[in-house]
Amino acid sequence: MPPLPSSTASAVQIQQFYDKGLAHASYAVRCGRQVVVIDPGRDPQPYYDFADEHEADIIAVIETHPHADFVSSHLEIAQETEATIYCSRLMGAKYPHRNFDDGDRIVLGSVELHAINTPGHSPDSISILLLDELAQSRAIFTGDTLFVGDVGRPDLREEEAAGGHNRVELAAQLYKSTRNKLMTLPGSTKVYPAHGPGSLCGKTTSPDLDSTIAKELKTNYALQPMSQAEFIKVLLEDQPFVPKYFGHDVALNRLGAPSFEDSIRAVPHPGSAAALESGVLLIDTRPAAKFRAGHLPGAINLQDGGKFETWLGSVVGPKEPFYLLADSKIALDTVVRKTAKIGYEGNIKGALLAPAAATATSPAVDVARVREHPEGYTIVDIRNRTEAQVPVFETALLIPLPELRERAHEIPTDKPVLVHCAGGYRSAAGASIVQNALPGVEVLDLGEAVLEFQKQAVH
Structure with missing residues (x-):
């Protein structure tokens, strides 16, 4: 996805990168010839391109928390650029990093990035406050703590793989984080969240991709006056489903994922006439009409579309191998890359073109x-x-x-x-x-x- 227009001032530039398929927003903050990347997606190339365009160096990567819905390239960027990774000490990160918690800061030219612990979506969530040259609050990068029109859901870390944390306790922490930390910021502070509309990390996210503290205080249901008990009740009701892959990605992001392009190159590509191993799932990504006209017996028709990654990780478990089928090499490369964005590329037993002689058909509906x-x-x-x-x-x-x-x-x-x-x-x-x-x-x-x-x- 091309980056959205940037926000610029005399000293600092904020660039948002938005992946519509995963409703994921990441950021590059530049001051002079130094760049800090916040919550990067699996493919690091857009951040390298941004730095090159401005003849700048990536000096730091900040993770607001170990993400559940996508795989981050923080480790790959650090290995490629020698940038330092910053995250909360509560994360238990298994990669080289510096702790970034209340009171910690990164100097970026004439501005500073300050860590604020904002647990609730996860126990290890942080927000990052950007202070300008005059030490004024310019922007807050809220990760999954505060969205435009919503707050992060507190029920994604209950699996043992994700830490076994209680949703009610996390919701109570989120109440305190919003009231005591975020809602006290100046109203003019820009809000830059890690997700937009359609993300399963929230439930009523606005179509807007940024906001201000003042606007959120006025319009965000979760920031309206209410008791902690009322907040917990409202927050926990009607949360969307949790895809099968979420716990897997939390664990993978704690470890740090391998190189994006290396992982894609490692995916096997057997010919369409190759014998496929029986008992292995077949994920046919072609349009429904083509699938109905002829497909391999037992195949699941998970069409490539706007939310392919989410549905793949909702239907297929993180330990299940599968074959990936498409009708052209370009389409196949696209779905392999989307699969890698949720850390499932290692599950691909083979990526291949759908055989022309597929015999199974599906009836049309009257x-x-x-x-x-x-x-x-x-x-x-x-x-x-x-x-x-x-x-x-x-x-x-x-x-x-x-x-x-x-x-x-x-x-x-x-x-x-x-x-x-x-x-x-x-x-x-x-x-x-x-x-x-x-x-x-x-x-x-x-x-x-x-x-x-x-x-x-x-x-």
């Missing part, structure tokens, strides 16, 4: 018949629970896509099975999962036709 006789189908709604509060079909069985591989056996098989989601992307994956789990049953994907049924449901 939308008119569904409209006239919905009772003739077992309808499975694979949307998330919050989405499904407004049903499209009153009789539908709700099994969210991240749970479908484990729960497909719950689906009755006395009628054809009709799978739907909210817009057609997920139902392609869902129908293929159900077909594999229930051989011999007719399984249909409602696809984008669900949109017309949704209109009827609303009215």
Whole structure:
């Protein structure tokens, strides 16, 4: 993704880099010929390009916490540029670093970056306050503590792999972090979070990618006057699902990931005629129409799209090997790179072009018949629970896509099975999962036709 326009002043430049697929924002802060990178994504090249463009050196990389939803390139950048990595001592980082906690600071030319411990999203979260030449609060990089219109969810560190921390205790810490640390900053302080709309690290994130403390005090539901108990209750209700890969990425980010390009080059690329190992998942990333026309038996149709990484890490577990299939070398390279962004590239048993002679097909749905006789189908709604509060079909069985591989056996098989989601992307994956789990049953994907049924449901 190209970087968004930068914020500049006489002494300091703030550049935001936004990865829409993961709704992830990272930053380069430049003063003169020195750059500090904050929460970098897996591919370090955009930060190198930024530094080269300004004839500057990357002197530091700051991690606000060990991220759950993407793999960071902090270690690779440090090894390549000799920059120092800074993070909280509470993180337990396994790579060379300097502790960066309350009272610690980095001098960057004529400005300073100060660490502020802001636990809550995770126990080791920090925010980074930028003070200008006059020691005035210029900006706060909030990681996953404060978003535009939201705060970070406190329920991602409960797995043992992620530390085994209690969500209620973390929510209480977040209440104190927002009230005692962030909300006391001058209202003009710019807010730069690590995520934007669609991130699963929050629930109601605004489409805006930056804000100010004053605006958040006025509009952010989580910063309104309320007791700690009220805050905890409001924060914990209706949080989205937790993808399977989140705990894996926390652990990987604590260790530091290997080189992005080296990892991609290490992915095996067998020919499309190669014999594939039986029992290994097949992830077919082609468009649904191509998949239905011919695919390998047992394949899951997880189309390359805007949220491919998230859905791959929601359907496939972090220890599961899989083959990755696409219909061109360019498309294959794209999905391999997206897979690496969540640290799954080592799971790829082979990346290959989908064979032209694939024999399995999927039936097309008769939308008119569904409209006239919905009772003739077992309808499975694979949307998330919050989405499904407004049903499209009153009789539908709700099994969210991240749970479908484990729960497909719950689906009755006395009628054809009709799978739907909210817009057609997920139902392609869902129908293929159900077909594999229930051989011999007719399984249909409602696809984008669900949109017309949704209109009827609303009215």
